[in-house]
Amino acid sequence: MRNPASIRIQKDGGVFVQQPGDTILRAALRAEKGLTYECNSGGCGACKFDLIEGEVEELWPEAPGLTERDRRRGRKLACQCRAIGDVTIAAATAPEYVPHIAPGRQRARLAQIRDITHDIREFRFVASEHARFLPGQYAMLDLPGLTSSRAYSLANTPNDRGEWHFQVRRVQHGRGTHVLFDRLAVGDEIGLDGPYGTAHLRPDAPRDLVCVAGGSGLAPMLSIARGAAEAGMLGQRTLHFFYGARTPRDVCGEDMLGELPGYGSAIRFIPVVSLPHDGGEWRGRTGYVHDELSRDLPKSLAEYEFYFAGPPPMTQALQELLMLGHKVPFGQIHFDRFF
Numbered sequence: 001m002r003n004p005a006s007i008r009i010q011k012d013g014g015v016f017v018q019q020p021g022d023t024i025l026r027a028a029l030r031a032e033k034g035l036t037y038e039c040n041s042g043g044c045g046a047c048k049f050d051l052i053e054g055e056v057e058e059l060w061p062e063a064p065g066l067t068e069r070d071r072r073r074g075r076k077l078a079c080q081c082r083a084i085g086d087v088t089i090a091a092a093t094a095p096e097y098v099p100h101i102a103p104g105r106q107r108a109r110l111a112q113i114r115d116i117t118h119d120i121r122e123f124r125f126v127a128s129e130h131a132r133f134l135p136g137q138y139a140m141l142d143l144p145g146l147t148s149s150r151a152y153s154l155a156n157t158p159n160d161r162g163e164w165h166f167q168v169r170r171v172q173h174g175r176g177t178h179v180l181f182d183r184l185a186v187g188d189e190i191g192l193d194g195p196y197g198t199a200h201l202r203p204d205a206p207r208d209l210v211c212v213a214g215g216s217g218l219a220p221m222l223s224i225a226r227g228a229a230e231a232g233m234l235g236q237r238t239l240h241f242f243y244g245a246r247t248p249r250d251v252c253g254e255d256m257l258g259e260l261p262g263y264g265s266a267i268r269f270i271p272v273v274s275l276p277h278d279g280g281e282w283r284g285r286t287g288y289v290h291d292e293l294s295r296d297l298p299k300s301l302a303e304y305e306f307y308f309a310g311p312p313p314m315t316q317a318l319q320e321l322l323m324l325g326h327k328v329p330f331g332q333i334h335f336d337r338f339f
Helices: 024-030 068-072 175-183 215-230 289-296 312-325
Strands: 005-009 015-018 048-058 075-077 081-091 104-115 120-127 138-142 150-153 163-169 189-196 208-214 239-245 267-273 304-309
Touching (some): 015 024, 120 189, 120 215, 138 163, 150 163, 150 215, 163 175, 163 215, 215 239, 215 304, 239 289, 267 289, 289 312
Parallel strands (some): 005 081, 208 239, 208 304
Antiparallel strands (some): 048 075, 048 081, 104 120, 104 189, 120 163
């Protein structure tokens, strides 16, 4: 195992230490340095940097977060690189990426498994330390037999019981979901590193909330809704919760939202199905969830605080709708890109 490495950010002169086993990005966030990032998994490209001095090891040279032009220019991904000795990098930083809670590593035991739908399952882990995170954030899981971590969003809220709940959709040929669904049993231990993510609940925002979820994007949106309820935000504000599903049997979330105070008044659940005749009867709303959102909300879209998570086509359509179609300020739009 390598010795700790010193990493200097050229622009602001900040220096931090990378401990053995960490990537440059994780080391920066542990040191409360605001390197820009989103997915932490090599897919989004938000953590690109230029290597000025020193040498790095690339964990996933083919990561899709780098374009061919990036590779020709020698650019790297901080989430997929480890420094070999001391290095200097040129990387984007911003105050909003300084973590509110510095991520940390710990061991966690699988305590409970339950089915949400035919292909989404909730995995509840318990660690010895308090579960410190913000509603809407995610953690990196180190699963047995895999050489790289997997990012999964949290569905619950911070607690002193050390509980971390993840709702995961089975992905065909997905190695991470194969381990979770087919190999792990209650009592097994994994490595857990977190929290990460910037698309967390903003309790001080005065506007009504809109959560939009697709697939296992249910997890962070449910965490946002639960966090808003616990914080007493829904006394004067309404939460509009949209869930986009492919078929009727994919619809989920209402039972969990129904447990929150204010459901049916301060909390609205609006499921939308894109393939209503596939595998079941459906009498509710049909089409794409972003189209229904623009039809349903009673006020100008710029008057809401938006949170969303789901498949890339859905998040891309929502970004275009909100930012281009309705000029919603970027500061009112919160999402982390996963691929």
